Amino acid sequence: NNAATTLTSYILFTFWAFLLRINGQLVALKVIHMKTEEGVPFTAIREASLLKRLKHANIVVLHDIIHTRESLTFVFEYVQTDLAQYMSQHPGGLHSHNVRIFVFQLLRALSYIHSRRILHRDLKPQNLLISYLGELKMADFGLARAKSVPSQTFSSEVVTLWYRPPDVLLGSTDYSTALDMWGAGCIFVEMLQGKPAFPGDATEFEQLQTIWAVLGVPSEDNWPGVSQLPNYKPGQFTLPASCNDSTLLNQLPYKTEDLVQKMLKAAPADRISAQDSLQHPYFSTLPAPIRHLRDTVSIFKVPGVHLETEVRDVFNPGRRLKPTLLPTAKCW
């Protein structure tokens, strides 16, 4: 688990020098080598000071910081895997019950940070750690930032393209918590279908095309103000009629479809908030007490909450279930 990241010129590289046993507890080390002229990278300062004030069962715990002249080491709680790895281990879509449990925890973490006016701004499966129990922990707050109440303009170059909402792709810098809700919606779909919701090609224009192919091209009628966005050009997005269908969303069971659609609204103002989404009927099959836990208590403390065994497992192909037990179609 040592993804080398070159984030900005400030950082030469960052890696996870995993697994150390301190006081009998497993920890993960994130080592950041510094280019000396700029001091501590802003991503590290933001991440550390944010994690100092965020105490939540679905947010990774930062135990300690070791700061020397050349490097900076963050000591995190050790979490076994992340959602990207989990999905590649269980291809073709996750068990619908497990998706529900993961999405609930993701929205719980988002509701917590959003109520403190903090945006994550870089949601993607790699940044969601998964414990062996199934606990989801939001990590990598390097691009997160505390946000004061009136909306400020942020630079638009922050979110990984596949999880970037259309308003930001169209050049809006006036984004808010709806930014993270779009990313969460994309991850939701990816867990269900086993492949990314909007795997666009390299450019922002192509990413928008991929989105419009599913949601339809927006207009002033369904998204007031869209034509005022910096990168909006009328007539720019004309899709072949055959392309303009929403089969992607129509295959879903009703309640799932409803929540996914509320999260993946093109117009940011129409997107459901994290707090409201936790009350959605999609979660009604989970035990009621999980909605009334203290921030720091894991949902797995509630009796009856557990992960189901995934149907497919690339590490245990022999354990494959009988074909009749597999979902009939490649749908969620």
Place this chain on the structure above:
Amino acid sequence: MKNPGAAESRRLVVLLEAALLREARLWKVPVFRNGCIQGADISSSQHQDMILWLGDMSRMFHFCPETFALGVCILNRLLSTVKAQPKYLKCIAFTSLVLAAKINEEDEVIGSMKDLVMQSGCNFSTAEILRMERIILDKLHWDLYTATPVDFIHIFHALLVSGHPHLVPSIGLGSGKTPPDFQAVLWTRQVQHCMACHQLWQFKGSTLALAIITLELEVLTPDWFSVFTDLLKKAQIDSGEFIHCKEMVDEYLRSLEFSLPANAVYIFDSAQIQDEERARSPMQRLGQARRGRGSAEQGDCDEYYDGLRHLYSEEASPGAEGSADVSAQKNVSPCPPLHPAVN
């Protein structure tokens, strides 16, 4: 602007409570004894000059007011934690601002460390700044997100807009053509001025912010009292300390008034609001109110503050608040006769 509702108000109260908790945990300012920071040779005027200089730097680098406020909070926390020598004061202050910028500003705004140092006109070496950065992060345990006075201005402003929508047209909280955060910008500027006044440091950011807003509300609306008690209650601010702070802020801001661009802004405001049937010009209102406050304060302030304290400690029952409103509306003076409301 989003239409405010009860849910938004609840969300803001959660936000305010989180900010108050952070303030209670992290707010710290140096103690002054005999004109110097206790345990160090830094005088209050040196300290004050440094904060004014940080304000200049912050403007020059195009940082937002939140960054300036956070930089000052980091500086004050450090000075109250370690014994600093005067010769390092500028380096500490500058590094505090750089740290605040790294947290608050987008990276493309910050620029390289070398450029910042060069523009500042200081002759620190980068190595000095980096060493100081390490010391500050270490001494403050990397825990830099203090809730600043500017944060509280924004939160209180949002609470006013969402909780008292009837005020929006009357006091220009985002009415008509003025931008929604117009008043907040004005208050932010005032709070920045107050942060450079060492007598005002002894008050927490939440108290300072509420004092500034209340002074303004008194002038802008006859309905200010019920609005203010609501905010005071939500912010769990001690009323005695609040009264003390408000008096000092009032005095300080009036001493600055000639240099404040605030008056110019009022004139601009009046132009915007005139179409909304404003009978008197805000300049008249302002003048009258300021005079009124000046003369009324001498004689009436004891009774007035007693009344205030009384009202607050009795939880300001809805009936009492209501009648305070009525009496306030009859008399547009900034100090409404409160006694009937209490007794």
